[in-house]
Amino acid sequence: MSPRALLSWSTAVLSALLLTACAKEETPYAWRLPPGFPEPFVPEDNPMSEEKVVLGRYLFYDTRLSGNGTMACASCHEQKRAFSDGLATPTGSTGHHVARNSPGLANVAYLATYTWANPVLDTLEKQARVPLFAETPLELGMGSRLDEVLQRLREDARYPALYRDAFPDEERPLTETNVLKALASFQRTLLSGGSPYDRYLRGESNALSASAKRGMELFFGERAECYHCHSGPHLTNSFRSKDTKLSERDFQNTGLYNVDGQGAYPGDNTGLFEFTGLAKDMGRFRVPPLRNVALTAPYMHDGSIATLEEVLSHYTAGGRDVTSGPFTGDGRLSPLKNPLVRPFELSTQERADLIAFLESLTDTDFVNDPSFSNPFPPATTP
Template structure:
């Protein structure tokens, strides 16, 4: 008996060694640690997809790899550029077959803390589930993977020895490890690891840096009842949609900010009517998720449809309690939108106030996010 178990454990030891040899005897990566400022709590991580450095690095390659689209022309990074805080600077993005998206591409930074994903969809609760949209979505086509290209796409990765080694390290050996399910898990781990928490404002909060007088005036105004901003753009991500490990109740509010009023009854343009598109409820007309303001100086054009070109224009919109469009098919007085969040009417901003708020918003730019080699294209 004893002898048999000894043989068994030897055999196990040997096969473990063989596994190591198969992955080029790379050194094991260090265990995952979050290094976050005090204002951030570690995010919630799905039990079946723990953070590991191997998955992070694999996911980073996949995020930048155009082999992940049906026709081989586009990657996630084609619409999420690091130097623009992982947005693309456009009102609408163009997919791999030339179709336009309905909304503007938001950042992937700090998405680990977002309890819902995209501008207006309370049914997409995690990054794994969200990824089916850009990969397999048909309305519009983004990466354009479909039944006719699924196997081709997987084969591209299975035929590449570097990917074979990386998938083996992240998920275990064998061709089956190179599956869409694991590929999605790896990219999700990469995205959860892309954190923006090193802006000048973060260093100010940590007592390491001072703000200028204008920035300081803008900061206190931002969180005041006079400007209202901090009532919706709250917490470390500057959004009232936020989830952390300690919170039992996750809040996922959506708000109408009076961008449109097409018919005098509060109508928003078709296809972009907020969560009404999902719920069918009138009260949800024009209700969108409070967008994070981190790196906002770099993420123009603004709002769900990129219809606000500059920060100055965004502040004019808030100062006027809604946007009035005088001409064209979208004309209407947004400030009289009956579905508008009532807090917008309390906002009072002078020209100086707007300039101070913009000075403050610029302190949310995080050079580490924009330049860190850890988040950069590994193929360059």
């Protein structure tokens, strides 16, 4: 081959490689969105890729991500419970009490803020830092042992290759930042849209029982008024997608406590007040989504209400009257609660109908989807 021909051939090969690389880089992520779901918001510095999702799934289930190697994200977020844990409040890897209930993660990609009452955690990447690195309370306890944790991952034959695939442009991709990015990417795929309620909205008139249909009318009606806060596609007023602007963060006080007669909440659980110091924000928390709610008991930010029936009693009473213990006080009389939380009557049948509707929000495919399950073989699960 002549020098000129060799140069021409080399140039063509190089151009083809560059075009292939660019095409791969520009190929959009193939979202598996339930019918009617918009594309979630994704930060520009962490575009979705299948490789990041795969890596994030391994990290989510890996107990070696905690400082002492005893807990994983999945320890408090179990798939069978719609990624909640069935406890009132969890305990961290070193035995620290965590004051707030572990929420379910269905459709967490669409929330405008994360955790129960932090107005500045507006991405899953930021949220992941809380359980991983926070020390008060200490949850996974990765912060003071970061180098040790990362070394554990480097010593596992899986992770160097998984990180190279997920972050191919980085010479040393196994970093703290990329742990957060991969975890966030996996969590954005936890999409739930196959419940009987969803099927009914898509035209399957028999997907809901007659009782659930009556309960839906109550839920979205002016007597129960549930929909004022539990609105939109995921039944929460906290919502963000790719094409929506981030709206003003919304937090609500539901009259759960009134320990001083002026609306005070327990000192370790004051809600938005913890961040703003404003009296009006005492006891205000993010409105939780209700998808799969029948699987995520107990309820409220501190897990202090055990069943859906008790949740209905709380709202029909217009708040909770705590008559014993350290938090005695009548939340029904709180001057800080949302005025929509007011007493109203439900018959026995109407209560059953509302429960039937809430149970119709359960997506059994979601809690059994193998793509969300523990990727480690049972004998080798960390």
